[in-house]
Amino acid sequence: MQQGTLIKHLGKHVGEEVTIQGWLYNKRSSGKIQFLIVRDGTGMVQSVLVKSEAPELFEMAKGITQESAIRVKGVVREEPRSMGGYEMSVTGVELISLAQEYPITHKEHGVDFLMDRRHLWIRTPRQNAVLRIRAEIEQTARDFFHQNDFTLVDSPIITPAACEGTTTLFELDYHGEKAYLTQSGQLYNEASAMAVGRMYCFGPTFRAEKSKTRRHLMEFWMIEAEAAFFDHEDNMKLQEEMVYFIVQRVLERRRKDLELLGRDISKLEAVKLPFPKLSYTEAVELLKSKGEEFVWGEDFGAPHETIISESFDSPVFIDRYPTEIKAFYMKPDPADPKVVLGADLIAPEGYGEMIGGGQRIDDLQLLEQRLEEHKLPKEAFEWYLDLRRYGSVPHAGFGLGLERTVAWICKLDHVRETIPYPRMLYRVYP
Amino acid sequence: MQQGTLIKHLGKHVGEEVTIQGWLYNKRSSGKIQFLIVRDGTGMVQSVLVKSEAPELFEMAKGITQESAIRVKGVVREEPRSMGGYEMSVTGVELISLAQEYPITHKEHGVDFLMDRRHLWIRTPRQNAVLRIRAEIEQTARDFFHQNDFTLVDSPIITPAACEGTTTLFELDYHGEKAYLTQSGQLYNEASAMAVGRMYCFGPTFRAEKSKTRRHLMEFWMIEAEAAFFDHEDNMKLQEEMVYFIVQRVLERRRKDLELLGRDISKLEAVKLPFPKLSYTEAVELLKSKGEEFVWGEDFGAPHETIISESFDSPVFIDRYPTEIKAFYMKPDPADPKVVLGADLIAPEGYGEMIGGGQRIDDLQLLEQRLEEHKLPKEAFEWYLDLRRYGSVPHAGFGLGLERTVAWICKLDHVRETIPYPRMLYRVYP
Numbered sequence: 001m002q003q004g005t006l007i008k009h010l011g012k013h014v015g016e017e018v019t020i021q022g023w024l025y026n027k028r029s030s031g032k033i034q035f036l037i038v039r040d041g042t043g044m045v046q047s048v049l050v051k052s053e054a055p056e057l058f059e060m061a062k063g064i065t066q067e068s069a070i071r072v073k074g075v076v077r078e079e080p081r082s083m084g085g086y087e088m089s090v091t092g093v094e095l096i097s098l099a100q101e102y103p104i105t106h107k108e109h110g111v112d113f114l115m116d117r118r119h120l121w122i123r124t125p126r127q128n129a130v131l132r133i134r135a136e137i138e139q140t141a142r143d144f145f146h147q148n149d150f151t152l153v154d155s156p157i158i159t160p161a162a163c164e165g166t167t168t169l170f171e172l173d174y175h176g177e178k179a180y181l182t183q184s185g186q187l188y189n190e191a192s193a194m195a196v197g198r199m200y201c202f203g204p205t206f207r208a209e210k211s212k213t214r215r216h217l218m219e220f221w222m223i224e225a226e227a228a229f230f231d232h233e234d235n236m237k238l239q240e241e242m243v244y245f246i247v248q249r250v251l252e253r254r255r256k257d258l259e260l261l262g263r264d265i266s267k268l269e270a271v272k273l274p275f276p277k278l279s280y281t282e283a284v285e286l287l288k289s290k291g292e293e294f295v296w297g298e299d300f301g302a303p304h305e306t307i308i309s310e311s312f313d314s315p316v317f318i319d320r321y322p323t324e325i326k327a328f329y330m331k332p333d334p335a336d337p338k339v340v341l342g343a344d345l346i347a348p349e350g351y352g353e354m355i356g357g358g359q360r361i362d363d364l365q366l367l368e369q370r371l372e373e374h375k376l377p378k379e380a381f382e383w384y385l386d387l388r389r390y391g392s393v394p395h396a397g398f399g400l401g402l403e404r405t406v407a408w409i410c411k412l413d414h415v416r417e418t419i420p421y422p423r424m425l426y427r428v429y430p
Numbered sequence: 431m432q433q434g435t436l437i438k439h440l441g442k443h444v445g446e447e448v449t450i451q452g453w454l455y456n457k458r459s460s461g462k463i464q465f466l467i468v469r470d471g472t473g474m475v476q477s478v479l480v481k482s483e484a485p486e487l488f489e490m491a492k493g494i495t496q497e498s499a500i501r502v503k504g505v506v507r508e509e510p511r512s513m514g515g516y517e518m519s520v521t522g523v524e525l526i527s528l529a530q531e532y533p534i535t536h537k538e539h540g541v542d543f544l545m546d547r548r549h550l551w552i553r554t555p556r557q558n559a560v561l562r563i564r565a566e567i568e569q570t571a572r573d574f575f576h577q578n579d580f581t582l583v584d585s586p587i588i589t590p591a592a593c594e595g596t597t598t599l600f601e602l603d604y605h606g607e608k609a610y611l612t613q614s615g616q617l618y619n620e621a622s623a624m625a626v627g628r629m630y631c632f633g634p635t636f637r638a639e640k641s642k643t644r645r646h647l648m649e650f651w652m653i654e655a656e657a658a659f660f661d662h663e664d665n666m667k668l669q670e671e672m673v674y675f676i677v678q679r680v681l682e683r684r685r686k687d688l689e690l691l692g693r694d695i696s697k698l699e700a701v702k703l704p705f706p707k708l709s710y711t712e713a714v715e716l717l718k719s720k721g722e723e724f725v726w727g728e729d730f731g732a733p734h735e736t737i738i739s740e741s742f743d744s745p746v747f748i749d750r751y752p753t754e755i756k757a758f759y760m761k762p763d764p765a766d767p768k769v770v771l772g773a774d775l776i777a778p779e780g781y782g783e784m785i786g787g788g789q790r791i792d793d794l795q796l797l798e799q800r801l802e803e804h805k806l807p808k809e810a811f812e813w814y815l816d817l818r819r820y821g822s823v824p825h826a827g828f829g830l831g832l833e834r835t836v837a838w839i840c841k842l843d844h845v846r847e848t849i850p851y852p853r854m855l856y857r858v859y860p
């Protein structure tokens with residue numbers, strides 16, 4: 001069928017008569033002029049319909065309801081005061097389908113009301129802008145890895161054993177066997193890195209937590225990378241380059257969406273390389289200097305991360321966490337085995353941990369010892385131990401939570417708006 | 431740490447001394463010369479170590495076992511007879527870790543043996559080549575959509591209701607509610623298309639089938655697209671352009687991997703646009719002309735698809751299937767409602783259905799009627815029906831099975847080799 005012109009390409013057609021196809025987002029009328037605001041998913045444009053020029057069309061257009069599907073013909077002109085910078089002088093309007101009374105009006109609605117109608121809510125300009133930014137971040141991350149010799153190796157979603165305890169795992173009946181939805185592809189990623197050198201994966205991960213905070217989803221997407229012959233320092237460098245690359249790309253390509261969201265763009269422009277780095281111990285000191293009570297050896301909570309992030313314009317690494325509170329596979333610092341060669345990357349503006357990463361134990365005996373200390377069943381990890389039996393090398397990796405990154409870049413109050421169809425504690429619909 | 435040179439970049443360093451890091455894939459010795467074949471996941475290179483030039487190094491190298499991790503220093507030279515086109519004259523070898531006796535030797539192994547060691551099997555040249563081709567196809571598909579104004583909108587993995595019956599669904603306990611792993615994002619994609627115009631998603635999908643064929647996996651990745659204002663013809667054009675784009679990119683960037691697999695590349699070069707198109711009815715006639723017994727109205731099985739594909743060099747569309755055997759949402763052909771505006775794309779060389787797609791019903795009443803005919807619970811589809819209540823437009827979409835596409839392009843016997851960690855009827859390990 002006739003494809004028409006996408007609204008985002010109107011700038012290429014100034015002075016021409018084009019046809020756009022989309023939905024009526026809103027309408028204003030002065031009695032003599034109707035302003036039809038049309039969205040097509042790539043942008044919005046105001047289309048100006050003058051009664052004296054086309055009285056019958058004008059009458060017909062009066063009956064078009066919000067979210068009705070329409071085809072609008074008109075001449076494109078520059079109009080800096082108008083959204084997107086262009087307007088159309090309407091020469092024709094065709095009604096494709098008349099919408100019933102649309103539930104999401106231009107007044108305020110409660111979050112539960114909107115969440116129940118998420119399939120419609122995503123049409124609104126703010127949600128639409130967030131989804132476009134999310135998509136840009138996703139493509140950018142992939143481009144980054146592709147350009148840096150990282151091979152995509154998908155990790156499995158259905159997994160046989162728990163990586164770190166089963167309390168937060170979704171369990172599944174797999175043809176009579178117990179299986180679980182993945183929380184992280186990391187162990188597989190280590191195997192994949194030994195096969196392709198540098199790898200990344202990017203897929204959904206799951207956590208069956210009984211949490212109902214603004215930072216938690218049951219289903220979220222994670223970008224994970226793992227590289228052979230990368231040490232902890234290489235790994236942090238890779239992370240900061242990736243995050244910086246993403247921020248620059250969004251600034252370049254999705255600036256209008258950021259503006260639509262009312263994002264303070266200067267905050268993103270202030271992100272600079274290299275990212276600041278604190279040791280865990282320094283971070284504890286920083287907290288104490290701000291009057292927080294904190295005991296060395298504890299893990300940071302969200303409020304601590306927020307306080308730490310407030311001292312920096314860029315994401316900040318917290319380096320060398322206590323070995324005790326980190327996963328069994330984290331490599332101890334040879335210079336100080338109380339801490340590991342692992343860091344979290346904390347987002348600015350109180351968005352918390354974006355990335356967790358570090359160098360992995362490459363020594364077979366130490367890894368076996370750690371499994372024992374953590375009371376993990378060795379049989380389930382035999383294949384993982386193989387990676388240390390056959391050509392073990394120094395290697396490191398990380399996982400970036402996509403939704404928290406989107407939330408930070410868009411400055412959203414809650415991660416539920418960062419994903420098209422959020423899965424939360426009491427929400428699996430639509 | 432020192433990163434060294436990736437083997438795939440050796441061509442840029444002819445005449446220079448470089449250091450590569452990787453694993454010993456194989457070794458040959460003449461007594462005076464050792465040939466160390468090193469892999470690093472980006473390629474393989476033969477490194478030549480001459481006893482008279484470095485007697486101590488030569489002795490040490492004798493003890494390096496298969497899959498040991500090593501660092502090799504040497505001068506790069508062109509050598510057309512050698513794999514990859516280059517060789518290294520070794521000036522130094524450093525052992526990073528000595529491998530225990532490697533289970534996957536250079537002789538033949540049974541598939542079950544290899545599958546139990548999939549985490550190691552992926553290191554071998556054939557499996558490695560397949561994974562690189564898979565990654566290239568994945569990135570290419572995303573590039574295609576990005577370039578064609580399609581926005582990535584991730585569909586959910588955990589879903590509340592069954593799209594088409596529950597017998598092949600993995601069921602999940604979602605905090606006390608029943609939920610299922612997605613079989614297809616399509617219904618969500620339709621909602622997303624009404625929000626962003628043209629969308630795609632690309633993620634894992636699941637089918638709990640008790641099938642054990644060479645075409646089935648329990649967990650597989652699907653590329654799905656959905657576009658507002660696309661009709662059936664637009665949809666088929668999009669599909670053929672995407673598949674053609676993928677084939678050209680693999681030919682351009684992964685030719686060496688195809689050669690390593692022994693792929694008859696002329697078969698891929700023979701793929702041409704536009705793809706041939708048969709109506710379902712014509713396909714039935716074709717089968718009959720080949721001596722097959724077939725009754726109009728039945729669905730094709732794998733053997734039928736193979737016979738049909740044998741008549742064509744390119745993937746072939748089978749268009750306008752009987753309405754009776756297709757999903758409830760498929761739009762009937764206004765000129766002949768016995769058939770739908772939907773087509774499957776059948777891969778060449780007997781690889782069967784790659785894509786299923788079609789135009790969707792955009793009329794509310796007809797869709798409600800279809801739900802009833804298919805005995806589907808209307809409540810579960812209320813949100814989906816909303817898409818016809820509020821600004822319904824003609825729209826179409828499709829889903830491409832990644833693993834079958836990889837199998838065809840690589841000409842593999844079984845889809846289990848197309849995915850890093852296959853999930854099959856009796857296999858969820860490693």
Ligand SMILES: [Mg+2]
Binds near residue numbers: 300
């Ligand atoms: Mg933390």
Ligand SMILES: [Mg+2]
Binds near residue numbers: 729730783
């Ligand atoms: Mg079929």
